[in-house]
Amino acid sequence: MSSVSSISYNPDYFIHLQPDGAMLVERNTMYYYRLSGVATQLALLLSKTKSLKKTASIWANMNGITYSEEQLIHELDMHPLTESWKDGVLDKLRLTGSTKSYLPISCTLQLTNGCNLFCSFCYASSGKPLEKELNTEDWLEILQKLAAHGVTDITLTGGEARLAKGFKRIITTASTLFANVHLFSNGLFWKDDEVELISALGNIFVQVSVDGSADTHDKLRGKKGAYIDSMNSVHKLASNGVPCLIAMTVNPVNYTDIESVIQDAVKAGAKAFRAGVTLPVGRADHNYFELSDEQYTIVDSKLKEAVNCFGDQLFITDWSNDGNEGCNDFCTPGYLAWYIRADGEVTPCQIEDRSLGHILRDSFHEIGTPERLLQAQKEAKSCKCIAKVMLPQEADLPFV
16 A cells, blocks of 8 residues: 555646635646735746746836846745745646626536435435435536636536436546546446446545444444445545545544554555544534534544554644635635535535526526525524635736
8 A cells, every 4th residue: 555645746737716816726736826916926927938038028118117037036036835836836827707796616516316315414415316416427417617717627416426427437437537537436336347446437436324333333324334335435446547536524423443444444555534523404404413512522633643544644634724614615605615515506505505596597606696695694503614704905907
């Protein structure tokens, strides 16, 4: 098994415009950094000229000022990120987004609400398909539109995403259109041909939900043998070169099982392990699944111990410094990420039911209008992340 420390990426940046400014986004990791209008223009020039001298000369000519290569170097040296631009990391820089609407760089697609399990804490209350779920051709059209609008990171989920009609066509299309494709699965009943397809596509990262040791997991999932089947699927995928993450939803029933699940994740060949709190939505909409402060501290301690024991074999995040109460997927929902339900309604994230519009009936610019997002932020009932989005008070746009 390769060490986690051996995993590396070649930086691949693009610039994403928003109504209040622009961001530099790294395509592989999806890390992003806010840029000033001036920095955005300099980044585009540097990616074009590949020369500090030419960039300084063009900047001086365009603005009718005296501006030397030394001045440009001095400005780039004032920030650890822009300092690295001197080394040519802005190769193949492209522009996405809009200065009129907030368009996403990441989207989650709920291909179906149908599921082969009926978990007691499911945030989506999955089990039966929604009324008027989108069909295969709808999803293919959506994938094409998302790619054309600059989305680079896609997650396919459910229910159980593999139960969606046309799943193989959908995931193959997603693989060809996007740099990063994540597939969320409960790990049950994976067929050999599905493993073969995912392996051949090459850029699919599979997340398998495992919620406790064998007995606990099977009890929470309502299916005997579910734990063994899910772990076997992880092993089968990993053996075929598919990177897997095991995700554990932690609650008072299973919080003591963290260590044993991580040990089995290592044995199965998973690349990463992530623990998240059970959110009080869907079928978990009561306090039974909420961790006490003491339990929360115990989980964080167990995660730290696991990092020390297995950190060279498995990527593990503890809860101390994520600043998000155990929710490690904090992004700016609505403003940079959309959740597209199985019936086509777009919401800021998977636990928020307030619709921003319909993905096929409304234009992307209508869905992402600042007015709609601000209203969604005010009316959010379940999503805590959207309330944390703090936008600049004044716009700092490039070329303005």
